[in-house]
Amino acid sequence: MMIGLSRGVLVASATVDVRFKFSNKPTTIETRRSPNQREIDSSRLVVESKSLNRRRSSSFTGRRYRVLILEEMGSMGMQEQFEEQRKPRIxxxxxxxxxxxxxxxxxHKWPKSVMEKMDLVFLDGPFPAEGKSDVEGIFDPPYYEWFQxxxxxVEYRNLNKCLAYxxxxxxxxxxxxxxxxxxQGAILSAALPGxxxxxxxxxxxxxxxxxxIIGGAKFKSASLAEKAYSSPIDCPSLHFLGETDFLKPYGIKLMESFVNxxxxHHPKGHTVPRLDEKSLELMLSFLKSIQNKLSTGEPSYKEEERAAF
Known part of the structure; x- marks a missing residue:
């Protein structure tokens, strides 16, 4: 028998049932063969539980899930679907x-209330810096760049290598x-959906x-811009615009390429700003909308990965 999790949904081989016991202790699992289930039965897993009359919370392998009891048609009885409360991975x-x-x-200047809602992965650019960094004396090396x-x-070197990386x-x-x-990371990020x-x-x-997008702009190359921005970019986006940022006019032009x-807005220049009360509210609202989007039964990562081929 195989038991696993796919985007929070418990799955198993078709010839066994899984029974859950809910208590104040971590969830335990029992398995048994369904009397009316044939070896070749390809129907979904039967999940049985005590106290099926309400939603409940449980812990499974140390991670939290929302438990939703669904009524199943026919002799399959009750099915229980687990939806993992995972953070957006960025x-x-x-x-x-x-x-x-x-x-x-x-x-990490941002409040804990924001940081705890994101799963962040930080990369180094693929190329060592080919010149002096503006942050020397503020942040320690090494320094990297994404392309030249x-x-x-209007002309770029190593951009294709950067995209492959x-x-x-x-x-x-x-x-x-x-x-x-x-x-530079914002310019690159904003072009990628297109x-x-x-x-x-x-x-x-x-x-x-x-x-x-924090302090972003468009690529200026006409051929690249045609590919990246010619169609409205229907990808949820949050844009930071600094009042004294030299890229602000270009950031405004970039926003015109996005749908909604x-x-x-912040009073600083070309920097990652701290969040004031209004900015914090907007940031949390955006992250909440993304969490809701990820939790509405969209295709799983593997399913999308297969579709990409």
């Missing part, structure tokens, strides 16, 4: 010539639900479900 792309460790320090560009930001990291650290980017939709990037991984973007 891949974080740091700024130009900084690092994943530096971005972690920048983000000319002074007008991000895809590999998503596969390695998945399932990844969304992206959070700052500065490029993915056009079949130009991230072909081996599921669709990006949301973005958090959410905006957090």
């Amino acid at each position: 891949l974080c792309l740091h700024g130009f010539r900084t690092s994943g460790e530096i971005m972690k320090k920048q983000i 560009f000319d002074k007008d930001f 991000i895809e590999e990291c998503i596969i390695k650290n998945g399932p990844i639900d969304g992206l959070m980017g700052f500065s 490029l993915q939709g056009k079949g130009m990037a991230l072909l081996k991984v599921p669709k990006i479900k949301f973005l958090i 973007p959410v905006t957090i």
